[in-house]
Amino acid sequence: METNQYLDVFLDESREHLQAINDHTLRLEKEPQNDGLVNEIFRSAHTLKGMAATMGYEDIASLTHKMENVLDLIRNKQLQVTTEVIDIIFIAIEYLEEMVEAISNGLDGKKDVTELVARLDRFEKGEAAAAVEPSMMEPTAEITAVPVDLDxxxxxxxxxxxxxxxxxxxxxxxxxxxxxxxxxxxxxxxxxxxxxxxxxxxxxxxxxxxxxxxxxxxxxxxxxxxxxxxxxxxxxxxxxxxxxxxxxxxxxxxxxxxxxxxxxxxxxxxxxxPVDQPDAAAPSHQPAKTIRVNLDRIDDLLNLFEEVVIDQSRLNVVATGINNLELTETVEHMNRVSSDMQSLILAMRMVPIEQVFNRFPRMVRGLARDLNKQINLEIIGADTELDRTVIDEIGDPLVHLIRNSVDHGIERPEERKNSGKPEEGNVVLRAFHSGNHVFIEIEDDGAGIDTEKVKQKAIDNGLVTNAEAEQLSEQEVSQLILASGFSTAEKVSSVSGRGVGLDVVKNKIESLGGSISIESTQGEGSIFSIQLPLTLSIISTLLVKSQAETYAIPLSSIIETVLLQKEQIMTSHGQKVIDFRGQIIPLLDLREVLAIPGHGEEEKEHAVVVMKKGDKLTGLVVDHLIGQQELVLKSLGDYLGDVFAISGATILGDGQVALIIDPNALIK
The missing domain is CATH 3.30.70.1110 (Histidine kinase CheA-like, P2 response regulator-binding domain)
Structure with a gap:
């Protein structure tokens, strides 16, 4: 049977079933008597086995089959749910995830599962420590037996x-x-x-x-x-x-x-x-109202719609010139419909951030065991939606931040007890919308950031001088831990300590057009807050003109615009600066930054866009301010590659191409 045509469906459904097994196994560890959870795990494993066998992936099929055997022992009360049982199920999940990802990367999905299958065999044959002694077995009556009379x-x-x-x-x-x-x-x-x-x-x-x-x-x-x-x-x-x-x-x-x-x-x-239990994992029998659509198709649809928007803008100009009432009304109706279509297409790209969050409970459980800590992870706002392109990029930064909270933030149980805290530490992963941004917060009730220790480490690393360190506020000191190579760990461990995590987090978030801030109170805990744009495919911008060229600056980076007289511009250490509300900020001229030809006459009055990145402000001099407009962001492609201070391009309504300024690069 030709199975290539079903590969995408197999990969999507395999990931869903593995995630379901992961989530229900985490719950099962806390609710070992919940038979409904065992049935759900068994059902997902059984379905995955069938799909893998049909597609010819024998290693996946054999491993899930052994998982089924162990789960069946649990269902029949012949095996108790212990930490050892949960551990081996999680190891099996990791193996299966690796094989599924290998298949998605074009490999054969084969993996040596002999040792793991042998371990599962020992559970199945009752040789594992967690097996129940025959005298302890309870009669099983989960499925009502049909009476059989024996002569x-x-x-x-x-x-x-x-x-x-x-x-x-x-x-x-x-x-x-x-x-x-x-x-x-x-x-x-x-x-x-x-x-x-x-x-x-x-x-x-x-x-x-x-x-x-x-x-x-x-x-x-x-x-x-x-x-x-x-x-x-x-x-x-x-x-x-x-x-x-x-x-x-x-x-x-x-x-x-x-x-x-x-x-x-x-x-x-x-x-x-299980159906009678309100919190049991009962399957839903409601008919599905969703279909799977490849993300590339939605991108193609968005590209086609951009052409419609360009033609629509031209049609507006034509209708204005002809001055025909019926044509004008039709064009206005098209404008409204196309605006709704654009919102709908962009909404199709939005997915719940749960797709990223659901990998963390298992990770925190493993880290807590490795570090001999007791940690409870609480997830809030997992249904918050974010653009798919952002979802794909934000996972690794969150892994670093959560590992940091677990290792550096949460103290050991005995230390927490001595401090008057519960032995179990709390890590809260929270997501919510605010305006045109999504905020993700990682909060812990651990030891907080030791500002004196951070200052000393920063001085030792040459990041600041003694005099500068004394002038820093607590928030500024906290931001120092985001510097490259910075770590306060006493020794390097498998979890952290090499100083290569948080600076990578900062750079990745800024490349997505976002920012990260830290709030910490020593002895009480820390909050790492990430601000991200709702979508990377459409952004609100301010259109500006420099010479004959039109440029777009993302509104999320703009503080305000000002008109500046020539005599208000000052020079400090060879750098143009201005006094902006009592603060001296550097001034850049867009014509000089991008080497735009034809400077023309010196203007008496300058239009300045004040941009912000973190705590840093910079003024950008342009010739004219045009107005606000929402634009679809397009990559410059592999041919041009990375261009300094340009994050992409867009097509305006009149058909012209406008480059989109990258404020982060300018402020650096």
């Missing part, structure tokens, strides 16, 4: 088997609803078990099962020395087997065994079906 001859066989070390199992096999040859599949199940024991009785009768006269499931009483996990593994290998449940039955009669289960249920009324 005297069958009872005799069971009793003799008990004396010889055999165990009697009630095996319920459920086939996929899509299965057509039910009789053939059932025959394959019996054949798989042929050498492992003896079938004592079936329900329905064997003849009916072989002819397929049953409703997708059948039951047998099976006598064997094999473990339930081994039997389940053999049956699951049969194609189109959807689910297998194995219960160890009493040696009296099946009816008595069921009565014992019913008594157990009455004693524990809280063990109800």
């Amino acid at each position: 005297e001859f069958q009872m005799t066989i069971l009793e003799q088997g008990e004396e010889q070390g055999f165990a009697a199992y009630q095996i319920i096999v459920e086939l996929s609803e899509e299965s057509i040859l039910k009789g053939a599949r059932a025959y394959m199940v019996f054949e798989a078990l042929e050498d492992k024991g003896e079938v004592i009785k079936t329900n329905p009768a064997t003849e009916d099962i072989e002819e397929g006269n049953f409703d997708h499931s059948f039951e047998m009483i099976f006598l064997s020395k094999e473990s339930p996990g081994e039997l389940e593994s053999l049956i699951s290998k049969v194609s189109e087997v959807h689910n297998v449940q194995i219960n160890q039955v009493s040696f009296h009669s099946e009816n008595e065994a069921i009565e014992e289960d019913e008594i157990e249920i009455e004693e524990e009324p809280e063990k109800v079906h």
